[in-house]
Amino acid sequence: MADSIPKxxxxPIDKNGPHHNAWGLYGKDDELGTLNRLTDDxxxxxxxxxxxxxxxxxxxxLDAQKDLPFFGRQAFHKEVYQKPPRIVNDDRWSFNxxxxxxWDGLRHFAYQKEALFYNGVTIDDIHGTNGKEKSNVNGIGAWTKQGIVGRxxxxxxxxxxxxxxxxxxAFETGNISAADLKQVAKDQGxxxxxxxxxxxxSGYMVAYNKLSRSEIETARAKQPLTFTGLEQSDETMEFLWSNFSAAGGDHPSFEAWPTQKDWSLHExxxxxxxxxxxxxxxxEAVAAHCKKTAKYSFFLSSEPCNVPGGVASPPNALAIF
Structure with missing residues (x-):
C-alpha cells in the first residue's frame, strides 16, 4: 500500500499550491485526507x-483541565438538572x-502565509464571507462516516x-526527532x-499531573506558550507522510511550540x-499495559462527534488488545 502514495x-502534488501539499491526490473535493489510507483491507x-x-x-x-485550559480555550461546563415531577435528570454540556x-480537523489550521486549508479551501468558503456561500466543507463530520479505525x-x-x-x-520548547521515534519503535520491538x-x-501528562494550580496558572500565562513536541524538519515530515494515517500524542501542541521554523507541522x-x-x-493506562505485555500495537477505534462543519472533536477512542 505504501507504493500507492507519492514519495x-x-x-508538493499541486505545484501551484503551498509547500509539501498533497492536494488532489484523492480528488479536489476530498475531505478525508490521509484517512483514505485506512482501506477495508x-x-x-x-x-x-x-x-x-x-x-x-x-x-x-472532558473537565480534566478544570477552568485552566491552555491556549485560552473555554473550560468544560456541565449542568445536571431535574425534570420534576418525575424523578429524572437531564444535563447540558458546553466546552471547547x-x-x-x-482530533484536530481540517478546518483548524491553514497554511498561514497562503491562508489556505486542505485542498485549497479558504476562510471565506468556511464562513461564507466576501461573497462566498457558507459551507460545511472540510468539517470533522465527514470523518464519522467510517471513523478513525485501524492499527x-x-x-x-x-x-x-x-x-x-x-x-x-514538557513545558519548554524542545524537539522530539524522527530518528529518536524510530529508535523508540526499534527498542520496543x-x-x-x-x-x-x-x-x-512524550511524558507531558506525567509532568502536568505533578503541577500545582499556581504552577499551571504560571505556565498558562506564559506568552508564547512553550511545549516540547515533534521537531519541525524534513525528516519528521517524511516519517509522518511515509507511514501514518493519523498521528497524535499526550501533549497540547503535538509539535515543538512555538514552531522553530517559518512553518509548522500543523500547516x-x-x-x-x-x-x-x-x-x-x-x-498512561495504555502505556502501563503495553509495558506489562511487551506489546505496543493494538486495534484502535475512534468515532469523532458527528458535527457537520465541526473544527475538532473528542476522539471517543479505545485501544483494544
Missing part, C-alpha cells in the same frame, strides 16, 4: 491485533472541543528517555506498518495532507 520527495488486517479483548480508553476527562483530548501503535518516548537517562522538559495510527507518549499535516492530529490523549 515525500515528490511533494488495512482495517481488516488491524483486527488481528485483538488477542485478549482488553480495552483501554484513551480520552482524558480542544480543551481536552481531541494503533504507541511510541513510549517517555519510558525510552528514562532508560536513556534523558530529561524531558514495534514494527511500523503503512496506515498505522501513531500515538506518542503541512492538516492543511497539506489532511492528516488528523491528536492532542492531549491520555496514554
Amino acid at each position: 515525500f520527495t515528490d511533494l 488495512i482495517v481488516k488486517a488491524a483486527s488481528s491485533e485483538i488477542q485478549t479483548g482488553v480495552r483501554i480508553g484513551l480520552d482524558w476527562p 472541543t480542544q480543551s481536552s483530548t481531541q 494503533g501503535i504507541l511510541l513510549d518516548y517517555h519510558e525510552w528517555c528514562i532508560k536513556q537517562g534523558r530529561e524531558h522538559h 514495534t514494527e511500523i506498518k503503512f496506515g498505522d495510527i501513531m500515538l506518542i507518549r 503541512v499535516m492538516l492543511g497539506g495532507w489532511g492528516m488528523p492530529i491528536g492532542e492531549l490523549f491520555d496514554l
